[in-house]
Amino acid sequence: MVMSSAAAKKSVGSSSYHNPFWQVIEKLYREKWSQEDGVGCIILSPTNDLAGQIWEVVRKVGKHHNFSGGAIVKRTGIEQEKERINSLNILVCTPGRLVQHFDETPNFDCSNLQILVLDEADQILDKNFKSQVDIILSQIPKARQTLLFSATQTKSVKDLARVSLKNPEYISVHEQASTATPDNLEQCAMIVPLEQKLNMLWSFIKRHLKSKILVFLSSVKQVKFVYEIFKKLRPGIPLKCMHGRMKYEVQQAIVAEFSESTSVLFSTDIFSRGLDIGNVDWVVQVDCPESVALYIHRVGRTARYNKKGKSLIFLCPEEERMLEKLKATESKIPINVRKVSS
Numbered sequence: 001m002v003m004s005s006a007a008a009k010k011s012v013g014s015s016s017y018h019n020p021f022w023q024v025i026e027k028l029y030r031e032k033w034s035q036e037d038g039v040g041c042i043i044l045s046p047t048n049d050l051a052g053q054i055w056e057v058v059r060k061v062g063k064h065h066n067f068s069g070g071a072i073v074k075r076t077g078i079e080q081e082k083e084r085i086n087s088l089n090i091l092v093c094t095p096g097r098l099v100q101h102f103d104e105t106p107n108f109d110c111s112n113l114q115i116l117v118l119d120e121a122d123q124i125l126d127k128n129f130k131s132q133v134d135i136i137l138s139q140i141p142k143a144r145q146t147l148l149f150s151a152t153q154t155k156s157v158k159d160l161a162r163v164s165l166k167n168p169e170y171i172s173v174h175e176q177a178s179t180a181t182p183d184n185l186e187q188c189a190m191i192v193p194l195e196q197k198l199n200m201l202w203s204f205i206k207r208h209l210k211s212k213i214l215v216f217l218s219s220v221k222q223v224k225f226v227y228e229i230f231k232k233l234r235p236g237i238p239l240k241c242m243h244g245r246m247k248y249e250v251q252q253a254i255v256a257e258f259s260e261s262t263s264v265l266f267s268t269d270i271f272s273r274g275l276d277i278g279n280v281d282w283v284v285q286v287d288c289p290e291s292v293a294l295y296i297h298r299v300g301r302t303a304r305y306n307k308k309g310k311s312l313i314f315l316c317p318e319e320e321r322m323l324e325k326l327k328a329t330e331s332k333i334p335i336n337v338r339k340v341s342s
Helices: 019-032 048-061 077-085 093-103 127-139 157-162 194-207 220-234 248-260 292-299 317-327
Strands: 006-009 041-044 069-072 090-093 115-119 145-150 169-171 183-193 213-216 239-242 264-267 282-286 308-316 336-339
Touching: 006 041, 019 041, 019 048, 019 115, 041 093, 041 145, 048 090, 048 336, 069 077, 069 093, 077 093, 090 093, 090 336, 115 157, 157 183, 194 220, 194 308, 220 239, 220 264, 220 317, 239 248, 292 308, 292 317, 308 317
Parallel strands: 006 145, 006 169, 041 090, 041 115, 069 090, 115 145, 183 308, 183 336, 213 264, 213 282, 239 264, 282 308
Antiparallel strands: none
16 A cells, blocks of 8 residues: 555544544554554644544544554643653644653654644644744654645645645545535624624524524633623523633533533634534634634534534624635635624
């Protein structure tokens, strides 16, 4: 079996981890990899939450094999990880945690690495992770297979060259699809004066008290403000909030609670990528996303596993340029528009 490097575009709105991780397991199995061989695969994720979820999928996929592995994230103690990391065959981690081990763990060795996987690759390759990714790439073999996965995949020559991809295979799950978002996702945009956005959000929540609703806001400050105000107003449905300044354990508890109950979750974009929550009825975007790619990732939290879902985005008149981008032919995003007068 010839193993080439690849940049794959995942399908939005589905649990798309199984296929790439079968490939990881198969590669190590064919190489007769054992615990003594050390680290054979590193899977990088932009967040601790997603790293933990990926590891659970890898563990299930590889349960009939004897590979060792684990998610090394902030919830685990660094000293405990140092004792075991060289005996793990598969590492799932954030770039920052891996760099910490390169800096602090004696004899941490990745010289036998066979596969590097970047999940949500477009985010890992952006400027926020640049220094960390550069350190990682300097510490691992250039002769390896590299797999990049994202619902909004980069084709930047510069980005691909950084991770040593030469003439990679591009695989798009929905390249021939008529839309870039799931067919069973109903999408609507409302043009709302800026000062009316929170009033419209409140009215929306009051009309959907039996729905599971994920609300995206642009900053931690916004999330805290809206959550506290709406909580005092008591809309008649449980409210939750989540952002990157919370401890990992708290975030995990909130995700578990939201997964199991009808409620409204106010969140920053920490929730926009990868996290696999079933039965989200509505995704509401109060603040305009920075890009079409971020819009796609946000709405991808609903309409999963071929189930129906709905999304709503509030745009003030000054943000209508984003609507033009969403409706552009190359974006392939069907969206209905309503205007609300001031």
